[in-house]
Amino acid sequence: MTNIHRGEIAAEIGGEERVLCLTLGALAELEGRLGAGDLAGLGERFAGGRVSARDLTAILGAGLRGGGSAITDDQLAQMSVEGGLRGAAEIAVRLLQATFGERE
Template identity: 65%
Template structure:
């Protein structure tokens, strides 16, 4: 289900149209912990270094978007996300 509220940038929230609905994404502590586990990172610094390397795969983007969506209060599985279109493509997901 899509989030109806507007993104609060002070809390680090962003908006994206995913699956035809405007949704809020947020990298909460829980979302960051989910990403550490998904990528086998030992620390946030390791996670940041992986992202800074700029060699992300499509599966990596799904993990990041999924964690951000769940951090923003959206109930969406990675399997559901795999079938959703992102408005604006990769650039739209990164905006």
């Protein structure tokens, strides 16, 4: 079960419902992997609306590891995502909103 107050979301990836969460460790991983330098750099990178498949893999992979899955980005890249590319992008947006967005 997910806890949105901790920034967790659920998504179907690889035929299973999985928990994703951008923990501090996952965010640090993203900063390094995407060469963003800091959280503001990550925000700037994603604010432009241009996201590569590599970015999606990095976001989802970090989120899965932050949610407790022992999965590599290479393994993730071989998995199906419900809704295909659009579905992967929607999962990434939900994850970023859960991490950085306003709480209701």
